[in-house]
Amino acid sequence: MKKIQMVDLKGQYNKIKEEVDQSVLEVLDSTAYINGPKVHEFQNNLEKYLGVKHVIPCANGTDALQIAMMGLGLKPGDEVITADFTFAATVEVIALLNLTPVLVDVDPVTFNIDVEAVKNAITPKTKAIVPVHLFGMCANMEALMDIAQTNNLFVIEDNAQGIGATYTYTDGRKAKAGTIGHIASTSFFPSKNLGCYGDGGAIFTNDDDLAHTIRGVVNHGMYVRYHHDVVGVNSRLDSIQATILNIKLKHLDNYNQARQNAARAYNTAFANEEYIITPSGKSECLGICSSCDCHVFHQYTLRVLKGDRDALVKHLNDKGIPCGVYYPIPLHRQKAYLDSRYNEADFKVTNQLVKEVISLPMHTELDDDQIEFITSTVKNFVNS
Numbered sequence: 550m551k552k553i554q555m556v557d558l559k560g561q562y563n564k565i566k567e568e569v570d571q572s573v574l575e576v577l578d579s580t581a582y583i584n585g586p587k588v589h590e591f592q593n594n595l596e597k598y599l600g601v602k603h604v605i606p607c608a609n610g611t612d613a614l615q616i617a618m619m620g621l622g623l624k625p626g627d628e629v630i631t632a633d634f635t636f637a638a639t640v641e642v643i644a645l646l647n648l649t650p651v652l653v654d655v656d657p658v659t660f661n662i663d664v665e666a667v668k669n670a671i672t673p674k675t676k677a678i679v680p681v682h683l684f685g686m687c688a689n690m691e692a693l694m695d696i697a698q699t700n701n702l703f704v705i706e707d708n709a710q711g712i713g714a715t716y717t718y719t720d721g722r723k724a725k726a727g728t729i730g731h732i733a734s735t736s737f738f739p740s741k742n743l744g745c746y747g748d749g750g751a752i753f754t755n756d757d758d759l760a761h762t763i764r765g766v767v768n769h770g771m772y773v774r775y776h777h778d779v780v781g782v783n784s785r786l787d788s789i790q791a792t793i794l795n796i797k798l799k800h801l802d803n804y805n806q807a808r809q810n811a812a813r814a815y816n817t818a819f820a821n822e823e824y825i826i827t828p829s830g831k832s833e834c835l836g837i838c839s840s841c842d843c844h845v846f847h848q849y850t851l852r853v854l855k856g857d858r859d860a861l862v863k864h865l866n867d868k869g870i871p872c873g874v875y876y877p878i879p880l881h882r883q884k885a886y887l888d889s890r891y892n893e894a895d896f897k898v899t900n901q902l903v904k905e906v907i908s909l910p911m912h913t914e915l916d917d918d919q920i921e922f923i924t925s926t927v928k929n930f931v932n933s
């Protein structure tokens with residue numbers, strides 16, 4: 550059996566190595582390292598793939614979130630509601646811009662922002678909601694867009710983990726994650742579902758005016774060379790990353806299917822386990838039925854009952870199986886984001902999840918033997 554890795558970047562690279570190497574050498578030879586034709590080509594290809602009017606590439610997913618908030622013109626003191634159970638980048642940029650983060654609890658089944666908690670957190674100062682499509686599973690966008698419309702709020706999708714996922718509305722309409730809110734951000738960090746070989750990110754929107762504003766924000770606030778109309782940042786995707794992303798974008802659906810297949814095999818193996826809760830999407834499809842793509846499994850995350858999670862982590866590591874705990878501490882309890890207005894009773898789900906979650910190896914190169922070894926090792930442990 551191949552050595553099990555949390556993410557197998559090398560195995561995936563080997564399959565596209567010739568094409569990637571050749572295209573990188575072409576960029577080197579062209580010397581168009583920044584804002585070259587490859588960046589525009591990627592931007593166009595991603596717009597087509599997502600079915601969104603504007604993709605604005607930038608340097609990374611954290612910048613993408615910050616730039617989205619700058620583009621919306623949010624002002625110090627404006628409140629932005631986001632999930633307590635996510636990567637810190639989401640809350641970090643809110644705080645950096647002197648906006649006020651308002652963290653709320655998540656749904657125990659999807660791990661995504663709890664719609665009722667969002668409603669309860671709205672005040673006259675609330676200006677935006679940032680749902681995160683956590684672990685690759687679409688948040689409840691339809692309900693969130695309704696709340697946003699009623700309360701005149703912006704919705705910024707943090708799509709760093711959900712690229713390629715498809716959201717299905719109750720009337721059957723479909724849209725790609727990241728094209729539903731007013732604006733969205735994504736990351737091309739190497740381990741993401743569409744990862745480059747360095748840092749990269751992008752902002753998506755269907756709003757022409759907002760896209761125009763953002764194209765200036767990413768470029769020092771310039772709309773005309775050396776005329777700085779707004780305070781901007783310097784955030785660029787380089788041509789080497791863009792040419793790699795162009796190649797990998799052609800494989801994105803296959804990559805996501807490979808992840809879904811692995812998730813299905815894991816779910817099947819754990820189906821009768823009393824002490825394990827497997828990830829599920831909508832109740833009728835578990836997120837991985839053949840007709841629904843609402844979950845692209847950036848992570849495959851179990852809940853381990855009986856209080857055994859940390860012992861399981863150690864057991865798996867001892868057997869040569871890497872695993873992760875995303876995330877071990879809720880954001881509302883992080884030193885940088887403490888706020889005396891928070892009440893522990895409002896974070897029941899996150900406080901529980903941080904004790905129970907474990908993410909198993911998930912990538913495009915997992916094979917049946919590896920999955921069998923991982924699942925049997927987990928099962929032996931929880932039943933011993």
Ligand SMILES: *Cc1c(COP(=O)(O)O)cnc(C)c1O
Nearest residue numbers: 609610611636638709710736738
């Ligand atoms: C990875 C990630 C980011 C940040 O992306 P970077 O490219 O690393 O800056 C933001 N939000 C979420 C949910 C992420 O998973």
